[in-house]
Amino acid sequence: MGDLTTGFQRTLSAATIVAVLALGACATPPEDTEALEAYREANDPIEPFNRWIFSLNQLLDKLILRPVTLIYRFIPETPRQGVTNFLRNLDSPVILANDIFQGKFRRAGTTAGRFITNSTVGIGGIFDIATNFGLERHSEDFGQTLGYWGVSSGPYLVLPLIGPAPPRDALGRVVDYFLDPISYIADNSERWEWIPPTRVALKAIDFRSRNFDQIDEIERTSIDLYATVRSAYRQSRSDDIRDGAPGPLIPVPQISSDYSDEETAAVDTE
Amino acid sequence: MVRRSLAGLIAIGAFLWWSLPPVAHADTNKANVFIETLGSEVIGMLSDPVLSEEDRVAEFRRLLVNGFDLRTIGRFVLGRHWRRATPAERGEFEQLFEDYIVASYAARLGRYQGETLTVGATRDDGNGDKLVGTEIVPREGPAARVEWRVRAIAGNYKIIDVVVEGVSMVITQRSEFASVIQRSGGQVAGLLTELRKRTERR
Secondary structure, eight states, X not given: OHHHHHHHHHHHHHHHHHHHHHHHTOOOOOSSHHHHHHHHHHXXXXXXXXXXXXXXXXXXXXXXXXXXXHHHTTSOHHHXXXXXXXXXXXXXHHXXXXXXXXXXXXXXXXXXXXXXXXXXXXXXTXXXXXXXXXXXXXXXXXXXXXXXXXXXXXXXXXXXTTEEOOHXXXXXXXXXXXXXXXXXXXXXXXXGTTHHHXXXXXXXXXXXXXXXXXXXXXXXXXXXXXXXXXXHHHHHHHHHHTTTOOOOOOOOOOOOSSOOHHHHHHHXXX | OOOTTHHHHHHHHHHHHHHSOOXXXXXXXXXXXXXXXXXXXXXXXXXXXXXXXXXXXXXXXXXXXXXXXXXHHHHHHHTTHHHHSOHHHHHHHHHHHHHHHHHHHHGGGGGOOSOEEEEEEEEEOSSSOEEEEEEEEOSSSOOEEEEEEEEEETTEEEEEEEEETTEEHHHHHHHHHHHHHHHTTTOHHHHHHHHHHHHHTO
């Protein structure tokens, strides 16, 4: 546990630096009411700082992750799918813990069943046999658990290397780290300490690879990629918290053929 | 570097949003039949080996313009900035918006890989529109959960939003456009410039 905490202290001091930098980069709230409303909806008080980190992450992608992934993609699809399955199987204990924290015992059963089946019959998780048995994968993490119990995400935050991580989800990652048995295995023996960084790197490559064309495409067609990701991140997280159940949808106003100002005013009150 | 499947979802969403746009039929009054028919029409178009690339793009634009209510969408996406826009800006926006959508996504048409569309249950969205639940099933890998928000307009169904794994395309795009306008000093002209840049290139 000793080293685990030291590792965390390092992360924490990095977080402090980030926070101090962030304060210096605060956006000024706008004065007119409509703009103020939009400002609150974006809930991004340190946007200039977040944009800066976002560009940094984009740069790292262009310089490192994307080129590495391009090479990785020379490996045929079947072994790459094995890597995906293996990495996902390793996430099972954390998913299971969060299923339980949310009192979702049926889903916990699914996760446990998947982990046992895939770790054994699926040869250490390389094959996702459980899905064939009707045990379908779902995600959970402590950020979702907090959200499930009513904690809101807080202001938007982008972290170096990690990406979008508003306070609730950032805290969730910290808790998930401590929930993960692998953190302890790697911590108790120098022989295994290569595991966590390797796993993080593999996860990044696996993710980039699975979404290679789509990410390139969205980067090319977006006018403001930062704003697109910010909005989609929030919507995607609340969908995760609801486990995909129908959520509230903003109504799309009617328009008639003439574009009167009254009508436009109605649109604006949405 | 964004972990989880977020960027993937956006990307898939953007792809589906514009690459599976169907056409309206007056003779069907069920929203799910509308989506089902249009889905097969688009897939038919995409997998037609005879169609030239040029014809495909033209057909894509036709299906898109008929199947989606782009005026309602464009208006929603511009949000509160519509009121401030001059009549000239409004007119230009509507034209550019359509061009932008077609230009952005027509390039992806060649990438169709045998995905199928399975139509599931339809529900009310609580605002008088229907949400048709579907799954886009690739030849391999997990299916994507896609909901089509459709509205009956003058006897025809039109799509007004596509929600992919909980991410609404109109809400995402509205947020993006608002940000572009805000960053150009609150001027709609700034957004128009950006849209023009992206539509002229082709």
